[in-house]
Amino acid sequence: xxxxxxxxxxxxxxxxxxxxxxxxxxxxxxxxxxxxxxxxxxxxxxxxxxxxxxxxxxxxxxxxxxxxxxxxxxxxxxxxxxxxxxxxxxxxxxxxxxxxxxxxxxxxxxxxxxxxxxxxxxxxxxxxxxxxxxxxxxxxxxxxxxxxxxxxxxxxxxxxxxxxxxxxxxxxxxxxxxxxxxxxxxxxxxxxxxxxxxxxxxxxxxxxxxxxxxxxxxxxxxxxxxxxxxxxxxxxxxxxxxxxxxxxxxxxxxxxxxxxxxxxxxxxxxxxxxxxxxxxxxxxxxxxxxxxxxxxxxxxxxxxxxxxxxxxxxxxxxxxxxxxxxxxxxxxxxxxxxxxxxxxxxxxxxxxxxxxxxxxxxxxxxxxxxxxxxxxxxxxxxxxxxxxxxxxxxxxxxxxxxxxxxxxxxxxxxxxxxxxxxxxxxxxxxxxxxxxxxxxxxxxxxxxxxxxxxxxxxxxxxxxxxxxxxxxxxxxxxxxxxxxxxxxxxxxxxxxxxxxxxxxxxxxxxxxxxxxxxxxxxxxxxxxxxxxxxxxxxxxxxxxxxxxxxxxxxxxxxxxxxxxxxxxxxxxxxxxxxxxxxxxxxxxxxxxxxxxxxxxxxxxxxxxxxxxxxxxxxxxxxxxxxx
Ligand code: SF4
Ligand code: FE2
Numbered sequence: 010x011x012x013x014x015x016x017x018x019x020x021x022x023x024x025x026x027x028x029x030x031x032x033x034x035x036x037x038x039x040x041x042x043x044x045x046x047x048x049x050x051x052x053x054x055x056x057x058x059x060x061x062x063x064x065x066x067x068x069x070x071x072x073x074x075x076x077x078x079x080x081x082x083x084x085x086x087x088x089x090x091x092x093x094x095x096x097x098x099x100x101x102x103x104x105x106x107x108x109x110x111x112x113x114x115x116x117x118x119x120x121x122x123x124x125x126x127x128x129x130x131x132x133x134x135x136x137x138x139x140x141x142x143x144x145x146x147x148x149x150x151x152x153x154x155x156x157x158x159x160x161x162x163x164x165x166x167x168x169x170x171x172x173x174x175x176x177x178x179x180x181x182x183x184x185x186x187x188x189x190x191x192x193x194x195x196x197x198x199x200x201x202x203x204x205x206x207x208x209x210x211x212x213x214x215x216x217x218x219x220x221x222x223x224x225x226x227x228x229x230x231x232x233x234x235x236x237x238x239x240x241x242x243x244x245x246x247x248x249x250x251x252x253x254x255x256x257x258x259x260x261x262x263x264x265x266x267x268x269x270x271x272x273x274x275x276x277x278x279x280x281x282x283x284x285x286x287x288x289x290x291x292x293x294x295x296x297x298x299x300x301x302x303x304x305x306x307x308x309x310x311x312x313x314x315x316x317x318x319x320x321x322x323x324x325x326x327x328x329x330x331x332x333x334x335x336x337x338x339x340x341x342x343x344x345x346x347x348x349x350x351x352x353x354x355x356x357x358x359x360x361x362x363x364x365x366x367x368x369x370x371x372x373x374x375x376x377x378x379x380x381x382x383x384x385x386x387x388x389x390x391x392x393x394x395x396x397x398x399x400x401x402x403x404x405x406x407x408x409x410x411x412x413x414x415x416x417x418x419x420x421x422x423x424x425x426x427x428x429x430x431x432x433x434x435x436x437x438x439x440x441x442x443x444x445x446x447x448x449x450x451x452x453x454x455x456x457x458x459x460x461x462x463x464x465x466x467x468x469x470x471x472x473x474x475x476x477x478x479x480x481x482x483x484x485x486x487x488x489x490x491x492x493x494x495x496x497x498x499x500x501x502x503x504x505x506x507x508x509x510x511x512x513x514x515x516x517x518x519x520x521x522x523x524x525x526x527x528x529x530x531x532x533x534x535x536x537x538x539x540x541x542x543x544x545x546x547x548x549x550x551x552x553x554x555x556x557x558x559x560x561x562x563x564x565x566x567x568x569x570x571x572x573x574x575x576x577x578x579x580x581x582x583x584x585x586x587x588x589x590x591x592x593x594x595x596x597x598x599x600x601x602x603x604x605x606x607x608x609x610x611x612x613x614x615x616x617x618x619x620x621x622x623x624x625x626x627x628x629x630x631x632x633x634x635x636x
Contacts (some may be wrong), residue, residue, distance in 0.1 A: 010496070010499065010501040010502075010503075010504075011463075011470075011496070012407075012473075012495050012496040012497065012502070013249065013405055013407055013494065013495050013496055014495075015463065015464075015465055015466045015469060015495075016230055017405060018405070018464075018465060018494070021250060021403035021405055022323060023434045024401065024403065024443065025323050025326035025327065025401065025403065026038065026326070028326055028328060028399055028401060029322075029326050029347075029350070029470030031223070031325065031399075031591040032350040032351065032399065033350060034326070034346075034347050034350045035343060035346060035347065036322060036343075037319065037322060037341070037343065037459075037460065040343075041460045047382025048209075048585070050066040050067070051367075051587065051591045052585075052587055052589070053084070053587065053588075053590030053591075054083070054084035054087045054586075054587040054588045054589065054590050054594070055067040055080045055084055055590035055591070056082050056083070056087075057074050057078065057083040057086070057344070059086065059090075059200065059201065059202055060202035061201050062074075062075040062076065063075060065078075065079075065083075065408075066414075067079070067080040067083060067590060069432065076203065077203065078206050079206070080368075080590050080591045081206070081208045081591040081592075081593040081594055082205075082206025082207070082208070082211075082593075083206075084208075084587075084588045084590050084591035084594045085204070085205075085206070085207075085211035085212065085426075085588075085591065085593075085594045085597075086199075086200040086205070086211060086212065087587065087588075088212070088215055088567070088586065088587075088588050088594060088598075089196050089199065089200050089211045089212075089214055089218065089352075090196065090197070091396070091564050091586075092196065092198035092215040092218045092219055092564070092567050092568050092571055093192075093193045093197060093200075093218050093568075094564035094565075094568075095219075095222065095563065095564035095565035095566065095567050095568030095569070096189075096192065096193055096196075096218045096219060096221055096222040096226070096254070096467070096568040097193045097563050097622075098337075098338060098541065098564065098568075099222045099226050099227045099230065099528070099529055099565055099568060099569075100158070100189045100190075100221065100222055100226020100227070100229075101161070101226070101361070102176030102226070102227075102230050102265055102266055102337065102338070102529060103189075103225075103226035103227055103228070103229035103230035103233075104155065104158055104226065104229070105232045105266055105268065106229060106233045106234050106237075106266070106267075106268065107151050107154040107229055107233055107259070107376060108145055108151070108155070109233075109237065109268045109374045110148075110150065110151035110154070110206050110233045110236065110237060110480050111148055111151040111152070111155075112261055112374045112375060113144055113148075114144060114146050114235060114387045114410035115144060115589050117195065118374065118375075118376075118377040118378045119237050119268070119374065119377070119592070120142050120237070120298060121144065121236060121237065122149050122236070122237060122238055122239040123235055123236050123237075123239055123240050124143045124236075125145060126232070126235055126240055127143065127147060127150065127234050127236045127479075128146070128231055128313075129148075130150065130236070131146055131150055133166075133169070133170070134150070134153060134166055136149060136150065136153070144257050150179075150233075151233070153166075153227050154233065157188065157189055157225060157229065158188060158189045158190050158226070159188050159189075159190050160187075160188045161188070163187070164185040164186060164187055165185070165186050165187075165189070165220075165224050165225045166220065167228045167229075168185060168186075168224055169227065169366055169536065170224075170536060170539055171224070171535075171539050171576070172539055172542040172543050172549065173549070174540070174542075174548045174549075175542070175548070175549055175576065175577055177401050177608065178577070178605065179220070179354075179575070179606075181605075182213070182216075182605035182606060183213065183217075183340040184213060184216045184217040184220055184428075184575060184605070184606075186216070186217055186220040186222070186225050187221075188221075188223035188226060188623075189221045189222075189225040189226050191221075192214075192217055192218045192220075192221035192225075193218065193221070193399065195214060195217075195218070196214055196215070196218045199211065199214055200329070203458070205548065206595040207595045208591065208596075208597050209403045209597060209601065211594075212598060212601065212602060213392070213605075214387055214592065214598040215567075216571050216572075216574070216575045216602065216605070216606070217572050217575075217616055218568065218571070219502060219567075219569070219570070219572040219574075219575060220571070220572050220573055220575050222461050222534055222565075222568045222569070223531060223532055223568075223569065223572030223573070223576070224532070224535065224572060224576075226529075226597075227528075227529040227530075227532040228532040228535075230529040230532075231522075231526070231529050231530050231532045231533055232532075234267050234305070234314065234529075235414070236360045238267055238271050238305075238309050239309050240414050240416050241308035241309055241411075241413070241414040241417060241526065242311075242414070242416075242417045242420075243410055243411070243412045243413065243417055243421065244308070244310070244311040244410070244411060244412045244494075244517075245311060245408065245409070245410050246307050246311040246312065246313050246314065246408075246409050246411055247313045247314075247406050247407065247408055247409065248307075248314040248315075248316070248406060248407055248409050248490060248493035248494045248498070249314075249403075249405045249406040249407060249493075249494040250315055250316060250320070250323060250324065250327060250402060250403045250405060250406070251402065251403060251404045251405045251406030252295075252297045252314070252315055252327055252406050253295065253297060253315060253324065253327055253330070253402045254292075254293075254295045254329075254402075255329060255400060255402055256292040256293075257291050257292050257293045257294060257295040258286050258289070258291045258292065258293070258294045258295065258331045258388055258389050258391075258392045259295050259296055259298055259327075259329050259330050259331055260273060260277060260294065260295070260296045260297075260326075260331060260334060260384075260385065261296075261298070261315055261324045261330055261332070261333040261334065262296060262297075262298050262299070262302045262303065262306065262312075262333050262335075263298070263299040263300055263302055263303070263321060263333055263334070263335045263336075263340060263392050264300065264301070264302045264335045264336035264337050264338060264339070264340060264359075264362070265300070265301045265302055265305075265336060265337055265338045265339070265528075265529070266286050266336045266337060266359075267302065267305040267306065267309075268336075268372075268374060268377065269302070269334070269336045269359075269372050269377075269381070269525040270302045270305060270306045270336075270596065271305075271306065271309075272311075272372075272377045272378065272381035273296060273334060273381050273384060274296055274306055274310055274312060274382075274386060274530065275343045275378075275381065276378075276381045276385040277294040277295075277296045277385055279382070279385070282294060282382070282385050282386065282389060285386065285389050285390075286389045286392065289389055289390065289392045290357065290392065290393070291392045291394055294385070294388075294389065295556060296312055297312065297313045297314065297324075298312055298313070298314050298315060298436055299314075299315055299317070299318075299320060299321050299324060299333075300317060300318055300321070300338075300490075301338075301486060301487075301527035301528050302336065302340050302527075303315065303316075303317075303490065303531070304411075304486065304489060304490070304524070304526050304527040304530070305527050306373070306413045306449075307411050307412075307493075307524075308411050308414075308524065308526050309367075309410075309412070309514035311411075312411070313406075314401075314490050314493055314494070315430070316490065316494065317457075317458055317487035317490035317491055317494070318339055318457050318458045318466070318487045318562075319458040319460070319464045319465075321333075321340070321341055321344065321534040322341065322343060322344070322347055324346075324367070325344065325347050325348055325351055325353050327400065327401060327402045327403075328351055328352075328396060328400040328401060328632075329400045329401075329402055330351070330353045330394065331352070331353065331354065331355040331388040331389070331392050331395070332353065332355075332356050332384070332387060332388035332391060332392040333348065333353060333355055333356070333564055334356045334358065334384055334388070335355075335356065335357055335358065335359075335362065336358050336359045336361075336372070337359050337361045337362045337363065338359075338362070338563075338565070339457070339563065340364070341360055342364050342365070342506065342588070344364070344367070345364050345365050345366025345367050345589070346366055348366065348367075349366055349448060351396070351399060352355045352391060352394035352396060353391075354368055354387055354388060354391050355367040355368065356367050356368050356384055356387065357370075357389075358370055358371060358372035358380070358384070359372065362523075369388070370383055370387070371383055372384075383548045392465065402404065405494075406412060406497075407493065407494060407495065407496035407498075407499055407542075408498075408499045409488070409492075409493040409496075409498035409499060409520070409524070410498055410499070410500060410519070410524075411485070411489075411493065411498060411524035412524065413519075413524055413525050414525065414533060415525075415533050415537045415540065416532075418436075418437060418439070418483075418523065418525075418537065419434060419435065419540075420434075421435065421517050421518070421624055422436075422438045422439050422517055422618075423438060423441075424438075424439035424516055424517040424518065425442060425513055425517050426441060430518040435540070435544050436540045436541045436544045437544050439541070440541060440544055440545050442509075442513055443552075443553060443636075444636050446509070446631075447479070447509040447510075447512060447513060448479055448480065448481050448509055448510060448513060448589075449478060449480050449482050449509075449553065449624075449627055449628070449631065450481075450554055450555075450630070450631065451480065451481045451483060451554045451625035452471075452475050452480055452481075452483070452554070452555055452556070452557055452623060452627075453483050453485075453531070453534045453554070453555075453556045453557070453573070453578070454468065454471065454472065454482055454483070454484050454522075454556075454557045454558075454559070455481075455484065455485050455486050455488050455490045455528070455531055455534075455556065455557070455558050455561075455569065456485070456486055456487065456488055456528075456558035456559070456560060456561035456562075456566050457486065457487045457558075457560055457561050457562040457563055457567075458487055458491075458560045458562070459561065459562040459584050461558045461562075461584055462559065462560045462583055462584060462616075465491040465494070465495070465560075466558070466616070467559035467560050467583050467616045467619075468487075468488045468491035468492065468559055468560060469491055469492065469497070470616055470620070471557065471559055471616060471619065471623075472497055472522055472621050473497075473505060474620040474624075475506065475620065475623070475624070476497075476505055476507070476510055476521040476522065477506065477507055478511040478624055479506065479507035479508070479510045480510070480623075480624070480627060481510060481513070481521065481522075482522040482523070483522070483523045483525050483534060483537070484522055484523065484524055484525060485525045485526050485528060485530050485531050485534070485560045486527060486531075488558075488559075488560075489522075489525070489526075492522045492524070497520065497521065497522045498520045498522060498524060499520060500514065500518065500519070500520050502520055502521055502522075503515065503520070503521055505521065506521045525537075528565060528566075528569065531569050531573070533571075534556075534568045534573075535573075535576050538552070538554060538577075538578060539575060539576075541554070542601045546614050547634070548577060548607065549576060549577035549578060549607075549635050550577035550578070550579075550606075550607035550608050551630060551633065551634060553627045553628075553630040553631050553634075554577070554578060554627075554628065554630075555580065555623050555627060556570075556573045556574075556578045556580040556581065557579060557580070557581045557582075557583075557619070557625055558570060558580070558582055558583070558584075558618040559581075559582070559584075559616065559619060559621060560583060561582065561583075561584055562584070567586060570582065570586075570610065574602060574606060574609060574610060575602075575606045575608075576606070576608075577607045577608045578608050579608045579609060579610075579611065580608070580609075580610050580611070581610075581611045581612075581613065581619055581622060581623050581626075582610060582611070582612045582613075583612075583613065583616060583619055584614070584616065585612055586598065586610075586612070598610045599611065599612065600631050608636075
């Protein structure tokens, strides 16, 4: 066993780009060159275009915009709007899931798969569960969850999952999120021309807006997806472009909402569709994923992961992709023109993400079955149009074990303790490993790829460094896929760990880096941190645990970062948030917020130093606890 190297990833990409050049395709690599150097005002966050007296940009000669706003106000407003964009996006995904939950029926497209989890959440929310029909309960829970988006009074229900200490910090700092949509609206209102320009106030609302995502909309997304599609448990799969199959119809699912991808997987197994594929000359139908949709179906079904964010063009460049089926978020508009250079059908499905040069097949929860069947049929029939001379699938793939929800982690780690039965089913075995020093701590590594960082390199190098230092790594999003593609989710990767983590991997039979899901599933990490805090009696901020997003790029990532920090977890970034034009906003994010939430951001673009800084922070926290 050995890891696949980033050099091998890059060689595979180069070979695919040769095909691209042959057919006259554009690529993100070319577009990065065309866009470099980037606009300096934008990079530093000091360009304002929120009113038509502007746009205004801050220079030595012009230190204020026409309205008199300075660099701090402009960078702060931009940062808050950036966060609101992310919070809205995650939360709207969560809302779609709540609507889908409203359609569940025993003979419907969607069913309740994890009734026990639904009942557990209902009890948390004070809803009567005794003697209730599970579908009736699901509908009531869906309505209550949807009310969280617009309720006129009160704060988010999920906040009660946090330890008392954290809840008090949130209350005192006035960052408890009220209705989810309200925090987005407040952010837009505050940043309208002529409202807030005080960095402290803007950063505070950025935390609250982020909180409405992680402790609001994203948590709805994760929890009710589990109710409908099953709570993930460890499952074996494979990752990297080599999961695509030359002799089969390849359907790539890309985007975020499992309501679509789950149905595509169902119909790809439909005997009628498989028979149709055979008549087209294919040996079957192969579904593989890109981005978070891939995480969702990998965690619940073991569907292979073709690649992460910056691999999305590569799947088309293989020449063997019959259809790339997308729903929402992180989808390159480039897929339209690119797919036209091949036989690939680029199928958009959501009114939220409509793009030129795509086939729009609208997907609705109510008609999900027929929509999915139509999509699968379109892909299968397209097999005949494949241009054999353009087909090249890089033969890179690794085995991965994925599916570590909080429930699964707790259950799996029961295996590492010999102690009393009363710790079973809690996070205490994990805490024992940490206090005894067998594990030094944990890092939650999340986020995207970004061409500003050598793609996947930061993720993979940091993971290797952390596990070698006996730090267990939990992952989500494109970070998780980088790990899987490299082979770090193969249980045999335990040999790359320090002695302590290696022992834990052997006892619990886990890989050294644990796949916790998609980006909305970072809410799982918040639940895990809360459980660790309650089981140890320590505030979250004192646990030797940090967050890291080394290659982040989206607004969603900033929203995530804000709620992770607001939950008391120091967060390390490998890409600059666009605020460096303001010393004050920078101060608030990297220091100031600490007095509210006991954590803050660290930005370090040198990956080696970023890793050292995380290890140092973990060791500092251990020293402070005397462990
Ligand atoms: Fe310029 Fe102020 Fe308008 Fe922004 S709000 S564009 S700084 S005048
Ligand atoms: Fe994502």
